[in-house]
Amino acid sequence: MYTMELRFIRGGVCAVDGVLAAGCREGKYGVGLIINRGSTAAAVFTSNRVRAEPVKLTERVIADGSISAIVANSGNANCFTGREGMDDARRMARKVAESLSMDESEVAVASTGVIGRRMPIDKIEFLIQSAAAQLENSEAASGALAEAIMTTDTFPKEVAVEFELETGEKARIGAVAKGSGMIAPNMATMLSFITTDVDASSSELTEALRVAVDESFNMLIVDGDESTNDMVIISSTRTSGRIDSNFREALVAVCRELARMMARDGEGVTKSFQVDVVNAGTHEDAKMAARAIAGSSLVKTAIFGADPNWGRIVAAAGYSGAEFDPEEISVTLESDSESVVIVDHGDILAFEGTEELETAERVMTSKEIRIIVDLAAGDESATAYGCDLTYDYVRINAEYTT
Amino acid sequence: MYTMELRFIRGGVCAVDGVLAAGCREGKYGVGLIINRGSTAAAVFTSNRVRAEPVKLTERVIADGSISAIVANSGNANCFTGREGMDDARRMARKVAESLSMDESEVAVASTGVIGRRMPIDKIEFLIQSAAAQLENSEAASGALAEAIMTTDTFPKEVAVEFELETGEKARIGAVAKGSGMIAPNMATMLSFITTDVDASSSELTEALRVAVDESFNMLIVDGDESTNDMVIISSTRTSGRIDSNFREALVAVCRELARMMARDGEGVTKSFQVDVVNAGTHEDAKMAARAIAGSSLVKTAIFGADPNWGRIVAAAGYSGAEFDPEEISVTLESDSESVVIVDHGDILAFEGTEELETAERVMTSKEIRIIVDLAAGDESATAYGCDLTYDYVRINAEYTT
Incomplete structure (x- = not known):
């Protein structure tokens, strides 16, 4: 299927050196963190006309092509929550920024869970603080992150690959995701956070990500295609070689593997x-x-x-x-x-x-x-x-x- | 909802004077007949790329804007049956033509039922002959027709209305249909046969029918929208006044009522x-x-x-x-x-x-x-x-x- 050699490895988003992750969960709420300071980033958001507050916020955060952190919570989608919802999304970004000494305009925010209800923001802030204290570049840390963002998912979803760029340089892509092929009560929100060390500009990453999303998540058939909260973010440390077609192919493969995992998942799915x-x-x-x-x-x-x-x-x-x-x-x-x-x-x-x-x-x-x-x-x-x-x-x- | 007075009456397709109908059923197979000699006619067919043989045949029959009869069978869709299927559809038309002394090129054919299986043509021909012997302009005859074309339908569907044209002339529209809002095993084929006495050319009828179908059957949501066998035919005796906006409005109302009946029907539907x-x-x-x-x-x-x-x-x-x-x-x-x-x-x-x-x-x-x-x-x-x-x-x- 793939024209180049693609080695599936462990480690999720932490398969990329320098990326820190953490995840905390308490009851039905969870918070995941990814730290990749000064990384070049790109994102694809839901095309649903109804968009959750964190989607609106993150779109602005990522507009300059760079982020330092991603904070994602499960349990509440912060959607259809109006101005208070936007305040809550901002508070999440601020809490991360304060805990880790960065600018809040560098923090992307994602949410998944019930819609139309106010965020339990005190609990979420507490979970952010706990997660910030556990940041690591490790397989376990990426695993905790993948678990923290689950809602109706029945298993955490992580993929990481190592491959060679056309120049022969080794490069990596790591990812976590949540979402299911079943139409879940929470509208089957799909979140995916991808890391890489390949050197690329934000617009190059955007282009590659759009193609990959189109061939993978967008081909995963759930009710109505896109929830109010869907978001895919890729961020790069730019420590390996330049972006090329091998990278693009590997990115499609990673996204397809995540889409396949989602199709397999979901309560009520037997096949x-x-x-x-x-x-x-x-x-x-x-x-x-x-x-x-x-x-x-x-x-x-x-x-x-x-x-x-x-x-x-x-x-x-x-x-x-x-x-x-x-x-x-x-x-x-x-x-x-x-x-x-x-x-x-x-x-x-x-x-x-x-x-x-x-x-x-x-x-x-x-x-x-x-x-x-x-x-x-x-x-x-x-x-x-x-x-x-x-x-x-x-x-x-x-x-x-x- | 309607800007003019619309009186719902009994009689289905036979509410229009001069129209004869009949229906016979034996086990899972049924045959319905409508005779409207030399009538002006128009039709809308499925937009599915896979089309049953009777759809292809009827499209040719109705191309000259006139038909004398419609024969419809339930139990077998005569779809994905190749050249033999086309022969079977032609045999149905020929049997009607022979029984009633008309040209077979004046007989429209419709089928609904399982796909990919050869028609039990001897049985269907026998049912055509039986139906041809029972033709009447009566409420009972239209009812027998509506019953004969049912597949997974749980009740027969008929509507008839009387209204005044803008000139004050009385006019009527009658109809039978089969189909259900549930996605039935037979692909929820939708058939509807409509009669009227309003004077109109075939192209005028086509235009009015397209609008009405668009606002009614096409707004009935079933899996994938269109089966391989969907067909709506309208035929007119042209014995009343000229087509006008009152007629068009009444036609929309008739089709909407049929669509509502279909939404209510179907095994497994509770609401x-x-x-x-x-x-x-x-x-x-x-x-x-x-x-x-x-x-x-x-x-x-x-x-x-x-x-x-x-x-x-x-x-x-x-x-x-x-x-x-x-x-x-x-x-x-x-x-x-x-x-x-x-x-x-x-x-x-x-x-x-x-x-x-x-x-x-x-x-x-x-x-x-x-x-x-x-x-x-x-x-x-x-x-x-x-x-x-x-x-x-x-x-x-x-x-x-x-």
Whole structure:
């Protein structure tokens, strides 16, 4: 899949030398800290018209292309909280700045949790102080950070890679994230904080980050795509070589791995799947078809029910807007151990009594499923990530109250 | 809601003089017939790239703006069936033509049911013959037709109205439909056949029908919007006065009533709801916001769970793409007997301990709920129709096998 060697290593955001992290949790509230003084930074924010106060604040903080710290809390999204909410976000930044002797305009703020409720700011300030006292460049510190920002996540999410730049210099990217492929009661807010040592300007980082987010988090299909609090920040120590295509490729790989983790996660999720649309006429077509299939409630319930329902897959491709000839489409289902073509150039191969149907039914019982849809309309491809739609999904979201 | 007087009457498609109908059912297969010799006709077809054979055939039949009959079967969608499928669709048209002495090029064909399986054409031909022997202009005949085209529908759907044209002439519109607001295993195919006596050319009917479909069926939110078999046909005897804006308004009303019936229907549906977005900047914005809210899985599960979750409603409006200021948005919940403002110009009124929350919780327990979202950004409005997302939805769609 990747054209260069990518070594997955431990350490999360702390895999990059000089980056400090910490995380503290008390009950349903958590605070995570990342310190990367004077780092070059870039961010991508939610496109939702309703934006939480920390999103508005961080957008201003990062406008000059540099940050020294990120503070993120879980338990309260500080969204739809008006002027008081903005004051609370500022107080979080100020608390970090005071504890660590930096300017508050250098502190990015992120929040995730319930919306429409005032922040328990005293508790959050207390947690910030505790976290500030535990900062370290260590695997454990990044782990504590990843745990602190979880909400409905069932496991912490960290990725780190080491690779060579085209010049042969070693470089690293580390990351933590929270979010789930399930539509969680808190709107499935997605936060990700990425660190690197690659030398790049803020605008170079922005460009690389946008592409990576587009191919990963934006292809993770959750309800409505973007919550009020989504935020991805990358910051660099600039201690390694110059940005190049190896870095860009590694960044896509890191973000995709995080997206896959999110697709697997979420209460009520029993299976995750990946849709690879290949041979589309345009990249946009490939993305539309992959997203439509991964987002189809009918496909998602079929995954839950282990039903190799080619009809739902083809129909979803049909309404996606992508151009293709239904008589040329092919569909393959894959698990880790098996692969079976169920539709071949418009011919249905998996029907009652066939070996194809038997294999397809077996593939559909695995925990991670790959659906490959060949549109036979060009040579562009795209991948989307999704999870099944289950009884527990309905229960969790119906029982949760405001 | 309507600016002119609209009298809802009985009789379905047979409310229009001269129209004959019939319906026969045997087990899971049904056939419905409508005869309107030499009528002027127009149709709107699915925009899904994958189209069933009868859709392709009927598009050609109706190209000259005239039809004499419509034959529709339930139980098999005749989709993804290739050349044999087209032969079967033609055989259906031919059987009608032979039984009733007309040209087969005057017979429109529609199908709904499972996809990817060959039509049981002998059985369908037998049912066509039986139906042809029972044709009548009667309430019972339209009712039999409405029953014959049902698949997962739990009740037949008919509407008929009488109204005055601007000239004072009396005119009528009658209709039957099948389809459900739930995402049914058969892709929730939507069929509707409409009759009228208003004098209009095929292109005038096409224009009026497109507008009506856009404001009704296209605002009924089901998975992925359009199945492979969707079809709406209108045919006119042209025995009343000329087409005018009263007719256009009545046609919208008829289609909206059918869409509301579909939202209420479907196995697994316990409640239906309507989203009225008002004071949007553009009509497109109003439609996008209404559709996003009605289609949100989080809103749909909140309706099921009777949770007045303003956060999910506002967030869905936020990601819809519609322009608005979150600090100006207002949200009202309504049942038949009560109405309560839960968000007023960005202020949350329904929180713990308030009378607003109590009323809102009561409203959310009713079978039909209206959500009114005021974007305070202009004076355009739109309405979308949806139903709740329930345990039974997951069960039905997960257990159904290809």
